[in-house]
Amino acid sequence: MTRSVAAAIREALLECDPRAKVMATRKAARDWRLDRLSFAFDVDMPDTPGRPDAPELLPPNRMPKRGKGGSERGRIALWHALAHIEFVAIDLALDMAGRFGREMGETFVGDFLAVAADEALHYALIDRHLRLLGSHYGALPAHDGLWEAAHKTRGNVSARLAVVPMVLEARGLDVTPATLERVKASGDARGASILQRIxxxxxxxxxxxxxxxxxxxxxxxxxxxxxxxxxxxxxFGGAVKPPFNDSARLAAGLSRDLYGSLACS
Incomplete structure (x- = not known):
């Protein structure tokens, strides 16, 4: 019997070890693309995905300051924060496909499994970069705000789409170019290449x-x-924060008319 896509997604979601989650995610996406998984939803998605013992998860207001961006401590803190974002983004995309795939259809499942595979690659690239800097994912605390947003919208696909890709991920389009320029200015060509890919x-x-x-x-x-x-x-709370990368947002299908009226000053 052909394995269901839901079972493959659930297995990847429940993986605690980051490397195993990356491998399970990329396998699920590949198996779906090669028509090795059936469009069936015979298992439910977990309310909480698998997580490694570290990093320690703290409320955002208890997160330590990163330190100056040019310092070694500051660089490691930046890349650790990015690693955590990409690690959680794997689960966000998996859960989107597994939780809402039945009602949204096969194209939706394929799109978000492709996203999950991309996020898994991003995490792996950043984790390798962190190790070259002498650190690793889990060495510093992180916060769980991204998954909290997913949990709050677990019963409504329109709310999930509105908040996670169209607000939280769109925010990455706004802030990544400035981070990319700082990393490039520091002489970190490998890091700049990773951020451009992301x-x-x-x-x-x-x-x-x-x-x-x-x-x-x-x-x-x-x-x-x-x-x-x-x-x-x-x-989400009704306000989205400028400055906006209007050109990247427009390329992603978000017009200024849509989000401008919800922007806080």
């Missing part, structure tokens, strides 16, 4: 979210912009 991939990831959100709005016979703003206000 930025290019994230434009496509946000576009997947925006495209599927538009499909949901049409299916619900709801005005696209009004629905997005209502969901963001309800599930």
């Amino acid at each position: 930025l290019d991939d994230e434009i496509r990831h946000v576009r997947f979210g925006a495209t599927h959100f538009a499909d949901v709005a049409e299916r619900l016979n709801e005005d696209h912009d009004s629905l997005w703003k209502a969901l963001v206000s309800r599930h």
